[in-house]
Amino acid sequence: MNILKVYWAFVKKEFFHILRDKRTLLILFGMPIAQVMIFGYAVTNEFNGASLDIYDQAKDELSGQLIHHLESSGNFRINRILNSQEEIEDGFKSGETKLVVVIPKDFASDLSSSQDVTIQLLADGSDPNNANTLVQYASTMIRGFESKYLGKEKSPFQVDVETRMLYNPQLKSAQNFVPGTIALILLIISAMMTSLTIAKEKETGTMEILLVSPLPPALIILGKVTPYALLAFLDAILILLIGYFVFEVPILGSLTLLLIVCFLYLLVALSLGTLISTVSKTQQDAMMRSLMGLMMPSMLLSGFIFPLSSMPFILQIIGSAVPATYFIEVLKGVMLRGVGLQFVFWEIIILIGMGALFLGFTYKNFKIRLE
Amino acid sequence: MLPIKIENISKTFDGVKALDNISFTVEEGELFGLIGPDGAGKTTLFRILTTLLLADEGTAEVLGFDVIKNYKTIRSKVGYMPGKFSLYQDLSVEENLDFFATIFGTSIEENYDLIADIYRQIEPFKKRLAGDLSGGMKQKLALSCALIHKPDVLFLDEPTTGVDAVSRKEFWEMLQSLKEKGIAILVSTPYMDEASLCDRIALIQEGKILQTDSPQNLITSYPHPLYSVKAQDTYQTLQTLRLAPFTRSILPFGDTLHLSTKQGGSIQEIEDFLNAKSQSQIEVKPIKATVEDVFLNLSSPQTKESPS
Numbered sequence: 001m002n003i004l005k006v007y008w009a010f011v012k013k014e015f016f017h018i019l020r021d022k023r024t025l026l027i028l029f030g031m032p033i034a035q036v037m038i039f040g041y042a043v044t045n046e047f048n049g050a051s052l053d054i055y056d057q058a059k060d061e062l063s064g065q066l067i068h069h070l071e072s073s074g075n076f077r078i079n080r081i082l083n084s085q086e087e088i089e090d091g092f093k094s095g096e097t098k099l100v101v102v103i104p105k106d107f108a109s110d111l112s113s114s115q116d117v118t119i120q121l122l123a124d125g126s127d128p129n130n131a132n133t134l135v136q137y138a139s140t141m142i143r144g145f146e147s148k149y150l151g152k153e154k155s156p157f158q159v160d161v162e163t164r165m166l167y168n169p170q171l172k173s174a175q176n177f178v179p180g181t182i183a184l185i186l187l188i189i190s191a192m193m194t195s196l197t198i199a200k201e202k203e204t205g206t207m208e209i210l211l212v213s214p215l216p217p218a219l220i221i222l223g224k225v226t227p228y229a230l231l232a233f234l235d236a237i238l239i240l241l242i243g244y245f246v247f248e249v250p251i252l253g254s255l256t257l258l259l260i261v262c263f264l265y266l267l268v269a270l271s272l273g274t275l276i277s278t279v280s281k282t283q284q285d286a287m288m289r290s291l292m293g294l295m296m297p298s299m300l301l302s303g304f305i306f307p308l309s310s311m312p313f314i315l316q317i318i319g320s321a322v323p324a325t326y327f328i329e330v331l332k333g334v335m336l337r338g339v340g341l342q343f344v345f346w347e348i349i350i351l352i353g354m355g356a357l358f359l360g361f362t363y364k365n366f367k368i369r370l371e
Numbered sequence: 372m373l374p375i376k377i378e379n380i381s382k383t384f385d386g387v388k389a390l391d392n393i394s395f396t397v398e399e400g401e402l403f404g405l406i407g408p409d410g411a412g413k414t415t416l417f418r419i420l421t422t423l424l425l426a427d428e429g430t431a432e433v434l435g436f437d438v439i440k441n442y443k444t445i446r447s448k449v450g451y452m453p454g455k456f457s458l459y460q461d462l463s464v465e466e467n468l469d470f471f472a473t474i475f476g477t478s479i480e481e482n483y484d485l486i487a488d489i490y491r492q493i494e495p496f497k498k499r500l501a502g503d504l505s506g507g508m509k510q511k512l513a514l515s516c517a518l519i520h521k522p523d524v525l526f527l528d529e530p531t532t533g534v535d536a537v538s539r540k541e542f543w544e545m546l547q548s549l550k551e552k553g554i555a556i557l558v559s560t561p562y563m564d565e566a567s568l569c570d571r572i573a574l575i576q577e578g579k580i581l582q583t584d585s586p587q588n589l590i591t592s593y594p595h596p597l598y599s600v601k602a603q604d605t606y607q608t609l610q611t612l613r614l615a616p617f618t619r620s621i622l623p624f625g626d627t628l629h630l631s632t633k634q635g636g637s638i639q640e641i642e643d644f645l646n647a648k649s650q651s652q653i654e655v656k657p658i659k660a661t662v663e664d665v666f667l668n669l670s671s672p673q674t675k676e677s678p679s
Contacts, residue, residue: 002476006474016466021461205456208423212422368442370424
């Protein structure tokens with residue numbers, strides 16, 4: 001038997017399955033694009049043109065300048081000028097107001113006499129992320145105004161804290177979600193789709209015929225996963241391109257290293273998918289196992305959305321068993337910090353180890369019979 | 372070398388005996404039928420023989436190879452058509468056949484002769500997806516796929532279930548011509564009328580083989596007088612005859628009744644009995660047993676003892 005010819009026949013057949021099923025195609029190509037776009041545009045910690053209420057008790061030239069200064073960045077839009085304490089609460093309650101800047105009565109005189117000036121910032125804490133970001137940004141703007149106004153008159157004893165966010169100075173969320181999305185998409189396609197397609201052969205009974213044939217089990221598995229591996233790799237490149245051109249996510253490190261790591265992670269995901277398929281008899285079963293066992297932990301416990309270090313110990317342990325944790329770490333390192341192999345060596349070793357382990361289990365679990 | 376040799380095979384699923392001490396052999400070039408109702412254990416036996424399941428007890432050999440030790444050899448030498456239509460519905464007729472030819476290390480051209488008679492009937496639709504074929508055409512395609520690598524033994528698990536009468540007839544004709552090419556065939560079916568088309572049959576019920584013989588021998592071995600009874604009101608007649616003193620068993624066969632009597636029940640006696648019970652348009656004649664009569668006789672031993 002010509003192994004290569006048989007392998008090719010298998011790959012061709014699998015491509016027919018994929019290309020003739022609209023749902024599979026949608027998952028393969030619609031989902032990655034949709035996911036990048038959603039993470040890129042909708043799920044974001046950045047804000048543009050946040051509306052701002054001002055309760056200006058001073059109403060003088062200087063307070064006018066401050067308001068102008070706040071507006072000048074383009075990030076704030078003045079929504080209303082308030083005239084009383086009551087209006088502040090009304091705004092928050094109606095949900096229109098996210099941030100209120102309260103300028104005190106003696107603003108100008110206090111500032112010029114170098115007394116303590118308190119500008120009050122009120123934010124809607126029911127949306128903590130947003131409130132934090134707005135308050136931080138507004139404080140920075142106000143400090144900027146202060147030093148501009150005071151100029152060289154600044155007190156010699158003041159300590160300046162200058163913060164710089166390295167590798168992502170503007171704290172763009174795209175820098176975080178592109179690696180995360182690649183990790184998720186590769187997992188969905190390589191692990192979930194392959195476990196589904198193998199479970200489908202069992203469900204429809206075709207596995208029965210394949211088993212009663214001279215095909216070695218490894219060839220059945222290999223033939224089935226190859227097309228998904230290729231397509232998943234294509235998706236990874238697609239996401240990198242969208243990240244680079246649409247969201248300006250840089251690739252500072254070696255592109256070759258990046259692609260090799262993507263391929264390695266893909267192999268880990270494929271081995272997970274085949275492992276799931278060895279224990280699932282139906283597509284539904286395979287789907288549930290993939291979603292609960294792979295997707296959820298990879299999304300929540302990989303450091304993609306929530307940082308691992310702030311999680312309870314037990315979740316950290318689980319998180320450290322999730323391949324995506326290491327993959328995202330490597331991606332961030334190579335893409336954003338531009339590090340070389342020596343800095344992500346350990347993570348790569350862990351990924352290789354995981355892949356070997358899962359493949360070993362798959363080999364042990366693969367049934368040459370029906371039970 | 373015997374194509375199939377089964378010795379004392381038993382298999383239990385969750386405490387239920389699916390197969391209970393099964394033994395029979397299939398001779399070279401024989402068309403052997405495994406006849407029995409759904410749930411009799413036919414599919415389980417097929418799966419054991421095609422190396423897909425392991426028996427709890429007993430041994431089985433296919434072409435002289437042990438189904439456990441030499442499973443790889445068996446897999447390359449047999450053709451298997453599972454009970455459920457198990458081809459790729461989203462591949463065309465030609466793509467399916469081509470795929471199965473390739474995985475068995477051959478090509479459609481190489482073995483075209485063997486499948487020509489069958490495949491020619493579906494060839495006009497070779498670009499059609501297998502899922503869009505009719506039941507009869509699906510079955511022909513499945514048979515073509517099972518034959519494409521020129522197997523020495525063919526396992527056909529209920530190939531005619533869910534197929535129209537014309538296609539069923541055609542299918543059995545195909546099996547006859549395959550048999551003539553020297554391929555041993557083990558075929559299972561729940562249809563008793565197909566049994567007479569086999570060289571030999573084994574009647575199976577609840578995991579037990581009731582009897583193994585040629586259909587002809589089985590029929591002649593039927594031990595009781597048998598009559599077909601036709602009446603205007605079949606159901607009422609059935610009820611009436613159940614209570615008759617001469618009745619051994621009475622069973623409906625389509626619009627007639629098959630009445631098996633104890634020694635002594637004559638046509639006259641039956642007609643008189645029915646007339647007395649005011650049944651009209653009665654027609655009683657002696658008949659030869661069918662495989663179904665044999666099966667029912669063997670499978671319900673209680674009727675041998677008590678008449679009512």
